[in-house]
Amino acid sequence: MRYRTLGKSGLRVSAIGFGAWGIGGQWGPVERQTALDTVRAAVDTGVTFFDTADIYGDPRQGQSEELVGEALRLVRDRVLIATKAGWWGGAYHHRLPFTHASHIELCCDASLHRLRTDVIDLYQCHYGQIADPSVFLEAFETLQKRGKIRAYGISTNSVRVARRFFADGRGTALQVDYSYLNRLPENHLLPFCKQNSIGVIARGPLAQGVAAGKFTPASTFNDVRAEMNRDSGRVKFLRQLAVVERLRPMERPGRNLAQLALQFVLSNDAVSVAIPGAKTPEQARANAAAGDAVLSPEELEQVRAAAPVVDYDPGKSDLVSRAKRLAKKVLRRT
Numbered sequence: 001m002r003y004r005t006l007g008k009s010g011l012r013v014s015a016i017g018f019g020a021w022g023i024g025g026q027w028g029p030v031e032r033q034t035a036l037d038t039v040r041a042a043v044d045t046g047v048t049f050f051d052t053a054d055i056y057g058d059p060r061q062g063q064s065e066e067l068v069g070e071a072l073r074l075v076r077d078r079v080l081i082a083t084k085a086g087w088w089g090g091a092y093h094h095r096l097p098f099t100h101a102s103h104i105e106l107c108c109d110a111s112l113h114r115l116r117t118d119v120i121d122l123y124q125c126h127y128g129q130i131a132d133p134s135v136f137l138e139a140f141e142t143l144q145k146r147g148k149i150r151a152y153g154i155s156t157n158s159v160r161v162a163r164r165f166f167a168d169g170r171g172t173a174l175q176v177d178y179s180y181l182n183r184l185p186e187n188h189l190l191p192f193c194k195q196n197s198i199g200v201i202a203r204g205p206l207a208q209g210v211a212a213g214k215f216t217p218a219s220t221f222n223d224v225r226a227e228m229n230r231d232s233g234r235v236k237f238l239r240q241l242a243v244v245e246r247l248r249p250m251e252r253p254g255r256n257l258a259q260l261a262l263q264f265v266l267s268n269d270a271v272s273v274a275i276p277g278a279k280t281p282e283q284a285r286a287n288a289a290a291g292d293a294v295l296s297p298e299e300l301e302q303v304r305a306a307a308p309v310v311d312y313d314p315g316k317s318d319l320v321s322r323a324k325r326l327a328k329k330v331l332r333r334t
Helices: 032-044 063-078 101-115 134-145 159-165 189-195 231-250 257-266 281-292 297-306 319-333
Strands: 003-005 012-014 049-051 080-085 120-125 149-155 173-177 199-203 271-274
Touching: 003 271, 012 271, 032 063, 032 281, 063 080, 063 101, 080 101, 101 120, 101 134, 120 134, 120 173, 134 149, 149 159, 149 199, 159 189, 173 189, 189 199, 231 257, 231 297, 257 271, 257 281, 257 297
Parallel strands: 049 080, 080 120, 120 149, 149 173, 173 199, 199 271
Antiparallel strands: 003 012
């Protein structure tokens, strides 16, 4: 396993981290003991960075944090824990307003309790389209001074949000959706982070499992990926499968498509750590094995040729998705 520094934070992280959304149950049921064994398997392979959020969990929020806290309590001094706040209550359509720093501070205290720790290594704003981050920044500064968090950042795909959040130069990390099937961050966000010494956490490096090459055109989903079953989501899914098939010849003994996808993300020098999810110890060990190397220049060119980047600013977002979200809100009110 290779290790890197997370931006200006000074935190040393494993190149492959652990994304704990999946063990919370929202990607399909996971037995409690299996979830604990999966996290511990990641530790045994050299993974030191574990990312979760207070909203992750089914049937209840906070479940992922509780599992991470229990699994890591005996090795807490060997690992880094990152979590996020900004969507508490959202699963029940009663999201906290987050209009005062005390809202974030209370969420932090609750996360500390669930994680069984005295300090959160990296605390992140989970609301990626926030217009004014000042309340979060005020809370993060207070929490840092009180010793409850070591560093802070934001999870967003918008370069405009990132510029607002990091305007004073004090935040240290940005989490962004990045994979060979979503190279948009290469246009604006990754260069911005590199220029400003902001550590990058690549979430979704396997593109919800599609980049791992395990799905076919007949695959359907009954979890958070259900949008891939219909309409524009299905069209996008099928287009992505075509890219995956173009890359399948790059598999070789000792490196499958999932590991290729992870090594592609790690080959970008702006990226500090990739956080694939895992629901079994076997998946955790396979992910960690990708942290030993990056792609050669020739291999990078092969991937880039098969999966070209779309040239537009992701900060402008996609209007279709916004319209769908607005329509859902209207339907809930009527």
